Amino acid sequence: MARGDQLSRQWKIIQTLVASTHGKTVPDLADRLGCTPRTVYRDLEALQAGGFPITTETRDNRSYWHILNAGRQQVPLAFSIPELMALYFGKDMLKTYRGTVFYDAIDSLLSKIEATLPSAYIDYLDRVRDRVDAGPAPRKDYTRSGPVIAELNRAIIDEKQIRMVYFSMGRQKESRRTVHPYRLRHVEDTLYLIGYCTLRKGVRTFAVDRIKSVTVRDEGFLIPEEFDLQAFLQDSFGIYQGPPVTVKIRFLPSVAGYVRERIWHPSQHLSDQADGTLIFTATVAGVEEISHWVLRWGAGAQVLEPAALRRTVADHAAAMAAHYADSPGDEDPDAV
Incomplete structure (x- = not known):
């Protein structure tokens, strides 16, 4: 067997x-x-x-x-077997945050649990985990962000303002800001800080790995009672904000099956067509973020609405095509 x-x-x-x-x-x-x-x-x-x-x-x-019950086996807490398995596997899922408080905490917890279990038990867990492996994937390295994340956690819990130096990818320069840190949010292997920025006078999102330094101030802050994080993020197609816009995208049969497999946005509606295509409709925040998602499907996706998204995708596609207009691969290798 x-x-x-x-x-x-x-x-x-x-x-x-x-x-x-x-x-x-x-x-x-x-x-x-x-x-x-x-x-x-x-x-x-x-x-x-x-x-x-x-x-x-x-x-x-x-x-x-x-x-x-696993608690009778001298495990520090009364974990059930499935809970223990989830913790054990969760360590691999947190590889992105190696060197930060998130990874270090679960690593320390598992070390304490493992110290109380028979070696054969651990061997069994290892064998099972080998068959449920998170596997390597493109991800950010948060090793250097460990101290920044620890300070952000402290500021959020204590409701203290922070001063930070932030590098803007769009502007390609650093800026100094005072921020009221509301929440940390994980989106697609990236950790973001959501908070009120006194420089921009509004709630903004900041990629944590681009926060160069952070200082927790003595001054406190209060999250406005009317602020609702879920409402703030409900239209975003990931993390970015923008005016709500309804998009309609046709997917060819070659990729429609992949689109059906996942929930891409809370507002999405999928409509199967007689010719095998799929119409995807959703209300999202702005067009820039979803334009990158449309482009990942290549010629398998066609934007129907709105015109602004059609133009954005068309401009990106034209610029991409221009890169290959005079492809080196098309040249005669024997030409002088």
Whole structure:
């Protein structure tokens, strides 16, 4: 039998026992897993040998198998098995924030938990995690932003104003600002600060990795009662702000299936067409951010409305085409 099949079956046994209030008999488990009772007995013995808190009790002349609460295994908190698994896997999901308080905190917590568990238990967790791997992906390096993030957290919790030096990618220059920090928000592997900027006299978003320095001031601030973060962000197609605009985009059959797979925006409406195309409609904040999303689909997407978005996408597409008008690959390699 393949090792992966055995691991999958044992994981299903753990999930079944955790979800069961009164326990399960071996025949019940065998029927659920589609295997023989003898195989289930072997798996249960292997899990017990690995340190899992599995036990039996007899009721009405039948043996019922249970998995004890992880808290009885001297884990610092009474974590259930699924909660412990989620924490263990979550460490990989936070690789983006390595070197910051977010990653360091979960790393420290897991180290304390691991110190209380049998080595066989940890080996089992490692084997399962190898099959649910977050994997490497393009991401920002927040190692150098660790001190900045720690200060931002402190300012947000204590409701203190900050002075910061911020590099604007659009203007390609640094500026000094006083900000009332409201919230940190994670969007597509980027961490943003949302707060009131006294320089711009309004609520703005700042990419944390472009905050060059931050100083927490003694002066406090209060978030206005009328400010609603969800309302502030509801139209954005990610993080950027702008006037609400309704967009309508046609997707060809070659890419329509991929668009259907995800919820891209809370206001989206998908309409399947008789010719296999898909019409995507949503109300978003401005056209610049969604224009980049449209371009990622190449010729598989066509903007129908509004005219401003059509022009923006057309201008980007024309500029891209101009880059390849005299492509080096089209030249005769033997030409003098």
